[in-house]
Every structure is written in structure tokens, then in C-alpha cells.
Amino acid sequence: DVKVTQSSRYLVKRTGEKVFLECVQDMDHENMFWYRQDPGLGLRLIYFSYDVKMKEKGDIPEGYSVSREKKERFSLILESASTNQTSMYLCASTTDSTDTQYFGPGTRLTVL
Amino acid sequence: EDKVVQSPLSLVVHEGDTVTLNCSYEVTNFRSLLWYKQEKKAPTFLFMLTSSGIEKKSGRLSSILDKKELFSILNITATQTGDSAIYLCALIQGAQKLVFGQGTRLTINP
Numbered sequence: 001d002v003k004v005t006q007s008s009r010y011l012v013k014r015t016g017e018k019v020f021l022e023c024v025q026d027m028d029h030e031n032m033f034w035y036r037q038d039p040g041l042g043l044r045l046i047y048f049s050y051d052v053k054m055k056e057k058g059d060i061p062e063g064y065s066v067s068r069e070k071k072e073r074f075s076l077i078l079e080s081a082s083t084n085q086t087s088m089y090l091c092a093s094t095t096d097s098t099d100t101q102y103f104g105p106g107t108r109l110t111v112l
Numbered sequence: 113e114d115k116v117v118q119s120p121l122s123l124v125v126h127e128g129d130t131v132t133l134n135c136s137y138e139v140t141n142f143r144s145l146l147w148y149k150q151e152k153k154a155p156t157f158l159f160m161l162t163s164s165g166i167e168k169k170s171g172r173l174s175s176i177l178d179k180k181e182l183f184s185i186l187n188i189t190a191t192q193t194g195d196s197a198i199y200l201c202a203l204i205q206g207a208q209k210l211v212f213g214q215g216t217r218l219t220i221n222p
Contacts (some may be wrong), residue, residue, distance in 0.1 A: 004154070040121070042200065043155075049201065056149040058209075070125075099144045099204050103154035 003027070004104035006091055012110045019078040021107050023091030032074035034058075034066065035100065036087040043090065048107045049074055079112045118201050118213035126221050129191050133216045135201030136183040142203040145177050145184050146156070146210070150198040158186070159200075191220045 007022035023032065031050055035043040035058075045058030047066040055066050063085060067075045074093075078085055088108050092101040115138045125131055132165035136143070146160045159168045164179035172191075177184045188195055198217050202210040 035212075040214055042116075042118075042214040043202075043210075045209065045211075048209065099146065099160055101146075101210060102156050103156075105153040 002108050003046065004091060004093055006089075006104040006107050008107050009105060010108050010110075012112065013078075015080050015082060017078075017081050017111075019099050019111075021076040021078075021089055021091075023074045023076070023093075023104055024072055025093040025102070026072065027093070027095070027102075028071065028099035029102075030071075030096045031096070032068065032096075033078045033092045033094075034074065035090045035092065036060070037086050037090055037106075046076065047107075053112050081109075083111050085102070085109065086111045116201060116203055116211050116213040118204070118216050118217060119216060122183075122188045122217045122219075124219045124221060125191060127191060127193060129220075130187065130189045131218060133186040133188075133199050133201075133218070134183060135185070135213055137203055137213075138182065139203050139205065139211060142205050142211075144204045146202045146204065147164060147186050148200040148202065149173055150200055150215070151196075151202055155200055188218075193220045 004025045033048040034046045037043045049055045049068040065077045088106050090106045091104040094101045117136050119134045144160050147158040159175045161177035167176045167215045172189045198215040200215045201213040
């Protein structure tokens with residue numbers, strides 16, 4: 001079974017703090033994705049990565065950066081957290097040979 | 113701009129009812145349409161539809177894609193309280209990049 005894990009289920013941070021969200025997958029998948037999910041807006045793609053040290057902007061990259069130093073790990077970074085980044089963050093991974101994305105359990109981030 | 117629209121956004125029915133969830137899209141180029149079920153945490157995969165007019169079935173769930181009219185439907189028959197969830201529709205563009213709809217929140221009352 002594919003397993004995608006995220007470092008925290010719930011996180012509370014203050015405005016201006018630097019926030020790291022970690023995602024790890026154990027199936028040697030090439031592709032990894034970060035989404036945020038907000039009511040009425042569905043899932044929106046923030047960043048994705050097709051390979052180690054490679055990253056591409058998604059639909060809403062502003063205020064975020066990412067890091068992929070190892071194939072199994074994809075980190076989402078909020079350089080200076082703001083209240084409008086309060087959201088559910090979902091990580092997903094997939095291999096080149098399938099269209100099915102496997103999701104992690106999500107991190108609910110609250111920025112005060 | 114590529115767009116995926118799901119309807120209704122919210123639906124409340126009684127156990128045993130049949131429901132139809134809609135996903136329409138304005139996407140110029142895509143490989144597959146996916147349906148996911150999301151309960152409290154991560155979305156779980158339900159169906160992948162690539163060809164128009166071919167129904168996919170899994171137990172009480174079924175789905176079909178109409179590429180001419182640009183929509184897909186997800187049917188659930190004899191609903192159970194365990195079917196309560198958010199149902200997400202997504203299209204795959206390019207190399208595994210997904211465009212999601214807003215989701216339909218389905219509530220099944222006993």
C-alpha cells in the first residue's frame with residue numbers, strides 16, 4: 001500500500017512565523033504535490049515537483065516556497081505566515097505510470 | 113481559464129435514496145477525469161474515466177463521462193450513512209497535474 005505521511009495533523013502558528021510542512025512518501029514516486037483546501041474552493045495546487053531539486057509553480061504559489069532535496073520528501077514553506085494562509089494543506093504523490101494521486105492525511109494550519 | 117464545476121455544492125438525503133452528483137468542465141485538454149471521496153482526512157480514489165460513454169461501477173457507485181457534453185456524473189444507489197463525505201471531481205492535465213472542482217458535500221441522514 002502506498003503511504004503518504006504529513007508531519008503534523010494540526011498546527012497553530014502566529015502571523016509572521018516561518019512554517020514548515022513536511023510530506024514523505026514511501027513508494028519511490030517521482031511526482032509530489034502540495035494543495036490547499038478551502039470551503040467552496042475545492043483543492044488548489046500550490047507547487048509540484050517532478051524530480052529531486054525540481055519544482056514548478058501551481059495555481060496559487062504566492063506566499064509559499066518548496067524544497068525537494070530527497071525523492072521521498074517534499075516540504076512546503078511559508079516564509080512569513082499570514083492569516084489568509086489558514087487552511088487544510090494536503091500533500092499527494094504519484095508515479096509517472098499512473099494518473100491516480102495518493103494523498104496524505106492533511107495538515108490543518110491555523111495562523112493567528 | 114480551465115474550470116471544473118461540481119453541483120450541487122451540498123446535498124442532504126435519507127438513507128436508501130439514490131443520488132447523482134455532477135461534474136462539468138471547461139478544460140481544453142485533459143487525459144482523464146477522476147472522482148475522489150473525502151471523509152475526515154485524505155481524499156481516497158474512486159474512479160478514473162478516460163473514454164466517453166463507458167460506465168465504471170464499484171458496488172453501489174457508478175460513474176460515466178460524456179466528452180461531447182463536457183460532464184461526468186457519479187451515482188450512488190441505496191445510500192448509507194457511511195456514504196456521507198465530500199466528493200471531489202478532478203481532471204488530469206499534462207503530467208499528472210490535477211484541476212479540482214469545489215466538491216459536493218453529501219450528507220446521508222438515517
